[in-house]
Amino acid sequence: MPVYPNLQDNEAEVRSRNRWIARRLLAAFSWAETDVVGQYIDPEIVNHSPHPPTTLKEEDEIVVMKEAFPDLNFREEITVAEGDMVYIGWEATGTYSGYKVEGLYGGPTGTAPERAGINLEYYGGEVLRLKDARVIEHWDHYTKGRLESLLRLGILDEETLRQLDVLALV
Numbered sequence: 001m002p003v004y005p006n007l008q009d010n011e012a013e014v015r016s017r018n019r020w021i022a023r024r025l026l027a028a029f030s031w032a033e034t035d036v037v038g039q040y041i042d043p044e045i046v047n048h049s050p051h052p053p054t055t056l057k058e059e060d061e062i063v064v065m066k067e068a069f070p071d072l073n074f075r076e077e078i079t080v081a082e083g084d085m086v087y088i089g090w091e092a093t094g095t096y097s098g099y100k101v102e103g104l105y106g107g108p109t110g111t112a113p114e115r116a117g118i119n120l121e122y123y124g125g126e127v128l129r130l131k132d133a134r135v136i137e138h139w140d141h142y143t144k145g146r147l148e149s150l151l152r153l154g155i156l157d158e159e160t161l162r163q164l165d166v167l168a169l170v
Contacts, residue, residue, distance in 0.1 A: 004129065005083030015081040018130050022079055022088040025135070026126075030074045032066040034059035042134040049140040069094030069120070077123070089125040096120065 008014040021040050028036035037059040045058065065072055072094035079088045098116030129137035 005085035007083040011083070014084070017133060018084070018086045018128070019079050019081045019088075021130065021133060021135070022081075022086040022126070022128055023076060025128075026074045026076055026088060026090055029062055029065065030072060032062050034062050037062065040134055042131075042136045045135055046137045049138065068097055070097055071095050084129055084131060086128045086130065087125060088128070089123070091121065091123050093119070093121045 024036060025040055027033070037057075041058050043057075047058075072092065075091045075093075077089040077091055079086065081087075096115055096118045098114070125141045127139040127141070128135045
């Protein structure tokens with residue numbers, strides 16, 4: 001197992017650059033700038049977190065989220081960098097469009113127009129490991145917020161709810 005974070009010879013410069021990249025990627029998710037993802041995320045990224053089943057590439061997730069929440073906005077709360085790693089904590093807000101449910105973490109296929117207009121606010125964080133100004137490894141931490149949001153939208157199917165109920169008993 002690798003040791004994290006890996007301190008760098010030019011530590012202050014690398015920390016500053018990596019914090020900037022984390023902030024830039026967070027803004028890219030707010031503004032649906034898929035080209036920024038290609039600039040700063042390595043195509044061979046090791047992703048340790050679940051992503052919507054319909055997203056094959058990192059930039060696909062931006063498209064899915066913007067279709068579901070057209071006014072999605074991420075706001076940085078804290079950013080900490082050390083060595084080759086960055087943690088960025090954020091708040092997200094958005095209004096559900098009622099569409100593109102099939103791309104959202106286990107939701108059923110189809111649309112949910114009756115849920116359109118629901119405003120969501122949730123919090124999370126990302127841990128990024130960078131090499132040569134590109135994200136090569138990623139962990140996200142907002143499972144509770146994600147589940148609460150999906151419950152509010154009413155888009156978790158019966159099987160998913162049953163599995164969550166079983167997990168709660170463990």
